[in-house]
Amino acid sequence: MLGWFQKKFGKKEEEISAPDLEHPNQTEPDQAEPTLKAEVPLEPPPATLEESQEPTSSIKPQLPQKSSISNLPQKEASPGKKNSSMFQRLSERLTKTKESLVYRIDTLFLGKKEIDQELLDDLEEILITADLGVNTAQELLDEARRKLKRKELSDPQTLKKVLKEKIRSFITESDRPAELVMPDKGPFVIMVVGVNGVGKTTTIGKIAHKFTNAGQSVLLVAADTFRAAAVAQLKIWGERNKVQVVSQHEGADPSAVVYDAMDIALAQNYDVVIVDTAGRLHTQVNLMEELKKIKRVIGKKIPDAPHEVMLILDATTGQNAISQAKLFNATVDITGLTLTKLDGTAKGGIVVNICRELKIPIRFIGIGEQLEDLRDFDPNEFVEALFQAKESR
Ligand SMILES: Nc1nc2c(ncn2[C@@H]2O[C@H](COP(=O)(O)OP(=O)(O)OP(=O)(O)O)[C@@H](O)[C@H]2O)c(=O)[nH]1
Numbered sequence: 001m002l003g004w005f006q007k008k009f010g011k012k013e014e015e016i017s018a019p020d021l022e023h024p025n026q027t028e029p030d031q032a033e034p035t036l037k038a039e040v041p042l043e044p045p046p047a048t049l050e051e052s053q054e055p056t057s058s059i060k061p062q063l064p065q066k067s068s069i070s071n072l073p074q075k076e077a078s079p080g081k082k083n084s085s086m087f088q089r090l091s092e093r094l095t096k097t098k099e100s101l102v103y104r105i106d107t108l109f110l111g112k113k114e115i116d117q118e119l120l121d122d123l124e125e126i127l128i129t130a131d132l133g134v135n136t137a138q139e140l141l142d143e144a145r146r147k148l149k150r151k152e153l154s155d156p157q158t159l160k161k162v163l164k165e166k167i168r169s170f171i172t173e174s175d176r177p178a179e180l181v182m183p184d185k186g187p188f189v190i191m192v193v194g195v196n197g198v199g200k201t202t203t204i205g206k207i208a209h210k211f212t213n214a215g216q217s218v219l220l221v222a223a224d225t226f227r228a229a230a231v232a233q234l235k236i237w238g239e240r241n242k243v244q245v246v247s248q249h250e251g252a253d254p255s256a257v258v259y260d261a262m263d264i265a266l267a268q269n270y271d272v273v274i275v276d277t278a279g280r281l282h283t284q285v286n287l288m289e290e291l292k293k294i295k296r297v298i299g300k301k302i303p304d305a306p307h308e309v310m311l312i313l314d315a316t317t318g319q320n321a322i323s324q325a326k327l328f329n330a331t332v333d334i335t336g337l338t339l340t341k342l343d344g345t346a347k348g349g350i351v352v353n354i355c356r357e358l359k360i361p362i363r364f365i366g367i368g369e370q371l372e373d374l375r376d377f378d379p380n381e382f383v384e385a386l387f388q389a390k391e392s393r
Pocket residue numbers: 194195196197198199200201202203224230277278279280340341342343344365366367368369373
């Protein structure tokens with residue numbers, strides 16, 4: 001259930017309970033304003049630590065193992081019951097999208113015995129308004145017409161199945177297995193980017209939760225220095241997850257924060273480092289250049305890092321997400337996507353279009369504001385939840 005990163009991590013339960021002998025001061029909350037130094041710190045970073053009764057940073061973890069599949073955490077080997085309630089939760093959170101797509105298709109097909117041009121026209125409108133995108137809608141209809149011609153399709157209910165399977169193929173074809181290879185040594189670095197307010201910081205908090213649950217030590221980096229509130233927000237997530245947050249003052253150079261954070265991560269043997277960056281419009285050239293610089297600095301400190309450049313997309317923005325992804329990708333080579341706010345939108349069809357248009361794997365989907373509302377993206381589960389019949393809910 002931990003999906004792509006679980007393929008690389010194993011739980012180190014015996015280490016979780018290790019006492020913090022080496023850095024007892026790390027639990028001091030809210031120290032003075034940070035003045036991070038460039039040299040490798042032997043002590044914990046100043047003013048970065050937030051409320052960790054059992055700070056994971058104190059754990060000296062083994063280096064991440066590439067082949068850790070067999071070492072899955074016990075609690076993640078979930079029983080069928082839990083899976084089914086998780087599925088129901090996903091299905092419920094997708095209600096708005098289901099209403100705009102599948103239930104409308106059901107209403108359109110209701111009582112219809114055959115497929116005619118009028119029905120196909122109405123179907124096209126539904127597909128486009130549910131944000132599947134014009135090209136995706138066209139391809140779905142082409143498939144339907146082809147099958148009609150070949151007499152493989154006679155009634156609307158079969159057409160619904162054809163649509164479902166074609167949608168599944170769009171999603172699964174782009175679902176490349178996790179290609180990320182954990183570094184043999186040193187931390188796994190994730191750099192999180194996206195436009196303003198899409199859910200970057202919230203998603204970072206949720207991802208940190210997944211990693212700490214799997215027994216990994218996590219370091220958060222507040223490279224969004226644009227607003228003091230942004231640092232404060234990340235610190236709250238740090239407290240919730242009992243993990244350290246590296247930060248500097250408002251207006252500091254984000255690359256400098258990242259530079260110091262990488263030193264800290266190396267010196268303290270962190271498993272995972274997650275870098276929060278300020279929201280920026282994909283059209284703001286200078287700010288996009290700043291992202292390049294942050295990425296470069298990470299790579300200078302830790303060769304091959306960042307191992308993941310994760311773009312966060314807000315599903316409620318619909319088709320605009322595609323152009324955001326293209327421009328961010330051109331700047332910093334996006335390696336994975338997270339789609340947030342699928343719970344609050346009727347535009348969830350965008351998932352299909354993103355998979356079809358962008359060949360970048362979706363790692364997670366956000367279906368709410370709570371810690372547990374970040375789901376590994378499972379294409380089959382997603383399609384089944386989307387097409388789950390109304391009456392069986
Ligand atoms: N309903 C819902 N809300 C979400 C989800 N993910 C994030 N949010 C909300 O979206 C809002 C913005 O989230 P942030 O994490 O602050 O977004 P951000 O991208 O870091 O914003 P900036 O740093 O200002 O660019 C918050 O109110 C979050 O609670 C989600 O999956 N579902």
